[in-house]
Amino acid sequence: MRYCLSLSAVVICALFAAGENVAVAQSSSIPAPVTFTADQDHQNMMDQLGIKALRPGPSGNEKDANHANYDESKANPFPDAPDPLTLQSGQKVTTPAIWRDKRRPELIELFSKYVYGRVPADTPKVTWTVTAVDHEMIGMTPVIVKDLVGQVDNSSYPAIDVKIHMTLVTPAAAKGPVPVLMMFGRAGFPSPNEPSQEELDRINKAWKDAVVQQDPSLKDVIAAHPAWQPIKATPFQFPQMNADGDPPNNWQLVRAGWGFALFDPASVQADNGAGITRGIIGLVNKGQPRKPEDWGALRAWAWGAGRGLDYLETDPAVDAKHVGIEGVSRYGKAALVTMAFDERFAMVLVGSSGKGGATLLRRNWGEAVESLTGGEYYWMAGNFIKYGASQATFGSSTPGDIPADSNELIALCAPRLTFISYGVPEKGDAKWLDHEGSFMATVDASRVFALSGAKGLEDLGDYHTAKMPPVNQGLLDGQLAWRQHDGGHTDAPNMKWFIQWADKFIGHNAAQ
Numbered sequence: 001m002r003y004c005l006s007l008s009a010v011v012i013c014a015l016f017a018a019g020e021n022v023a024v025a026q027s028s029s030i031p032a033p034v035t036f037t038a039d040q041d042h043q044n045m046m047d048q049l050g051i052k053a054l055r056p057g058p059s060g061n062e063k064d065a066n067h068a069n070y071d072e073s074k075a076n077p078f079p080d081a082p083d084p085l086t087l088q089s090g091q092k093v094t095t096p097a098i099w100r101d102k103r104r105p106e107l108i109e110l111f112s113k114y115v116y117g118r119v120p121a122d123t124p125k126v127t128w129t130v131t132a133v134d135h136e137m138i139g140m141t142p143v144i145v146k147d148l149v150g151q152v153d154n155s156s157y158p159a160i161d162v163k164i165h166m167t168l169v170t171p172a173a174a175k176g177p178v179p180v181l182m183m184f185g186r187a188g189f190p191s192p193n194e195p196s197q198e199e200l201d202r203i204n205k206a207w208k209d210a211v212v213q214q215d216p217s218l219k220d221v222i223a224a225h226p227a228w229q230p231i232k233a234t235p236f237q238f239p240q241m242n243a244d245g246d247p248p249n250n251w252q253l254v255r256a257g258w259g260f261a262l263f264d265p266a267s268v269q270a271d272n273g274a275g276i277t278r279g280i281i282g283l284v285n286k287g288q289p290r291k292p293e294d295w296g297a298l299r300a301w302a303w304g305a306g307r308g309l310d311y312l313e314t315d316p317a318v319d320a321k322h323v324g325i326e327g328v329s330r331y332g333k334a335a336l337v338t339m340a341f342d343e344r345f346a347m348v349l350v351g352s353s354g355k356g357g358a359t360l361l362r363r364n365w366g367e368a369v370e371s372l373t374g375g376e377y378y379w380m381a382g383n384f385i386k387y388g389a390s391q392a393t394f395g396s397s398t399p400g401d402i403p404a405d406s407n408e409l410i411a412l413c414a415p416r417l418t419f420i421s422y423g424v425p426e427k428g429d430a431k432w433l434d435h436e437g438s439f440m441a442t443v444d445a446s447r448v449f450a451l452s453g454a455k456g457l458e459d460l461g462d463y464h465t466a467k468m469p470p471v472n473q474g475l476l477d478g479q480l481a482w483r484q485h486d487g488g489h490t491d492a493p494n495m496k497w498f499i500q501w502a503d504k505f506i507g508h509n510a511a512q
Helices: 007-029 038-049 096-115 197-214 216-223 249-255 273-277 279-284 297-312 330-341 369-373 382-388 406-411 435-451 492-506
Strands: 051-054 126-138 141-152 163-171 178-184 259-263 318-328 347-351 389-392 417-422 480-484
Touching (some): 038 273, 051 382, 096 382, 096 406, 096 435, 126 163, 141 249, 141 297, 163 178, 163 249, 163 297, 178 330, 197 216, 249 259, 249 492, 273 279, 279 297, 297 318, 297 330, 318 330, 330 347, 330 406, 347 492, 369 382, 382 389, 406 435, 417 435, 417 492
Parallel strands (some): 178 318, 318 347, 347 417, 417 480
Antiparallel strands (some): 051 389, 126 141, 141 163
16 A cells, blocks of 8 residues: 655656556557467468368378378379479569579569568567577587577567577687588577596585585485485497498587588477467467468478577678588478578588479478468468368368479579488388489579589489489588488488588588
């Protein structure tokens, strides 16, 4: 209770109370975040689009009645992908200027409206803070590790807080800025520098003293075990080598004079439909469900990677002109989307990306468009669900109706360094991913690389009939590269080839 003992105090109290009432009114005028299950969110989008039924996605189990197609004779019901070098008006793209000024903007618009969604014009500012610096060893290479948090401005909607997590690792002995590969995955210190044995002795003594002070009856217990140390140094462990016997990817990168950034996409946007009203998408939408053209998680992760690059451009240890992006599986999709939309990224390693990544959406092989319009709908724009509709107010739609495809997504990376990577089904890189469909898309995108003054996958003929090279035989002569290694669902066996290939084009070597 407040007491007002004078006229002036009465006025002050009245103003204070009025301010409180205004604040309450303002806070009550801001809607609370909507909490949906993934099914509820999916149904909400279907209702917005007027969709009454979707075709079910195929099963990945080949013994099921509705198993995915693996018959090449049935794989191309829509045999011709959209032509990246034909404008919507029908005009052919014959010069780099027409590509740059007309066709590229057309494709950006088509992918934004119908496939991956639009990044809002009013996305909030991100302020980066270095939260800790550690001096570590990656293999035999001393490195400097910076753990970073990017605080997204949520003043427009305080109910949702987004903190982007990234960890930057650079060789300590570098003579100047180094190229950096940003990698989608968990962030954090890769090899934390631990206390020395002398420091551990001091920590253990302090720990025991504190325990006895808290509970004097434990003095006899601790005295009876004088050799016991509650905190011990982490025992040495040999690294888990890559499937091809090479050291881990991060060892290879720093040994080659590269840095790397571990970027956590989940700190930007959750990898599920229930989280679509949270994260950066929820923050911009003030906790409300998406509209059909709003961005999905793939585009949100790509946006977050761009904000990570914003920081890297300010760090003197980083050669900001030579920052790449890497990911595998769903993060391979995100890496390709990042590269296509943000031209500041100089290179990309796309690992086993499948549908929504490098594989042609029109192909009927393994993972289907219906897989993405059902369970993984939240990766994409709401509008993308239309292409799985069997019954809707607009009739029905098929993958053949999608106005852009992955050959054009890869083309948007031209003329920058683009490496498409896969493994083999025998080792776990499932047939579901449609390696052939990715190869076809990569071959067709080569025409745009050539037009842009770069080199693609040349002398392979038409993408309809081009033959994939044997496993472990890479096509690495141009700025657009392809290699299928003999490992599983990973790009690790291709890392050494990626580093050599990229170094050749950017003129980098570890001695610089």
